[in-house]
Amino acid sequence: MDFPPYDGTPDYIASPALSQIVNVAVGLGRPLLVRGEPGTGKTLLAHSIAEALGLELHAWHVKSTSKAREGLYTYDTVQRLNDSRFQDRDVSDIRSYIRHGALGEAFASERPSVVLIDEIDKADIEFPNDLLHELDAMRFAIHETGDEIAAVHRPVVVITSNAEKELPDAFLRRCVFHYIAFPDQAMLTEILKVHFPTLEEDLLSAALIRFLALRDVPELRKRPSTSELVDWVSALNRGGIDPALLANELPFLGTLLKKEQDIDTVTRRARGR
């Protein structure tokens, strides 16, 4: 499958390195594993790829109780049992009680698609291993019916991880890996301009300087990320804050810092000066 090269979308700025890695992963047909600080746009990357390449997106948000098979299909036994009792539906066809998961849908779809497996490290430690075969072969069997679902088009698979757990080596070997580093000042400016095209230059640069200084406070438990910066600037913008004010004050601090201790730390430091 040939796609036009990916190069970010109007509302998602991808660094040249990231764009290139996306193209390599698509070209090799390998899953792309992205890791990085929270709020650096790991999940949005999949949406952006789908949009840029004109593909459907099948998202699978992994939870601590997720099982690998749920991404392929689930078999609704209770519904079938219930239907057989009241005889209001034909229960002889098991197929009508099989529901595809995100991967299953993508395999069965006539159109090429993007599959997002979000926060894979939240699930059980064996979870990634259970998906190895399906991601390799791009096919799976439904035990209840004996049907085999093979991918019509090899989907682009994007996997995100917060590094809460170590992923198994066998799984890592098959992936293309990219670590999304925290954007530098130039890139942050660009991101802010995408979100607020009409923002005054003064406010933007004053806010950025304060934000970057805040990220450098060593005692912070959770450093503010890009998405929090966007929220903050949006609040500043709407509140009509004078850029000169930012030199001495941090209005709407709650949009940047989400932990009580962090707010304490920053206010104490501000007073200490």
Next chain:
Amino acid sequence: MFIDFFHGLRRHGIGVTLQEWLTFLEALHKGLIRESVDDLYHVGRAVLVKHEAEYDLYDQVFLHTFGDAPAPPAVTQDVLDWLDDPILPRPLTPEERQRLNALQQDLEELMRAFEERLAQQKERHDGGSHWVGTGGTSPFGSGGFHPGGIRVGDGGGSMSARLIAAKRQFQNYRHDRVLDIRGLQIALKKLRRLKRVGQEEELDLDETVGATCRNGGDIELVFQSPRANEARLLLLMDAGGSMTPHARLVSSLFSAAHGLQHFKSFQHLYFHNCPYSTLFRDIQRQDAMPTHELLRSIDEDTYLVIVGDATMHPAELTEPWGAIDYWHHNETSGIEWLRRLRARLRHAVWLNPLREAWWNAPSLLMVRRLFPMYPLTVSGLEDAVEQLLQTRPIQ
């Protein structure tokens, strides 16, 4: 040139596999890498390196292979290996031992002498045999040789100096000491006590079939609550002093347990050499927690894992006021605190980072009579978990 790159990466500890290397070649072959060094760099990194912690090493090898930068000093890894594998302090010659034995005093006398000497001492002394200082044979100080002295402050014993001189004769032991976090996690995952808790939301298939039959074929759905892990883990870790060479081992066990999110509760506390009346929430031992508070509040089914070398002067274990830290006024002896911990908890083990061949210190043998002891390796942890899972009556 490319094969040099491959070997270079492997030589410097980035575990590139053949499969990953073939993927890299495939990317080259498919024209996914345009003719630029930047492209080669980024694509190579994405395909060959799977953790951002290895990015820096990759950069160095890349620069060396495709640029003119010197190879990164591989010696760093060697030094880490040595530190992971400390050797025993040098045996003392008979004359030295005799001299030191003459200095051997019983603990109380030693304490008094220490206080006196501290009162007299006006300046820093190193390498001597009388004043409080470093590197000498005085019973007081740090980093010196005295079998029964008081160490003032942290800073390791006579182990470290020897390490630098160590030849690579211990390199071969490495493979049985490699502790990968995942291996530890898999071992720890066996610690579970499943209980049904919360809303009844899971279909109980067996019971549903039974109830439906009793109902004469009319379907009767029976639900049950899902099972959750009720296991609690308490990790007590020896920090500082003679444990410094094992810091990496201990921290991999800690991150394994911490990252698992498998337990109903996971608590970790630190101590120095032996738990006394106070335990600490942080490794610097600043944030204190009274041990009796822990004993009072803890669930008796908590799995207790103590990590330490259990190697200390016997008095530190058996004597009141015996703690190595002078400020740690322990009215109750360390062994008594250990006994209380043991008596309070149903499941307890001791993991020792020392190799089993060295398990001969008198204090270690005493501790071992109280707690089943296992080496801090993946297989040692597996055995320890087996032991924890056995229910034994509280002593």
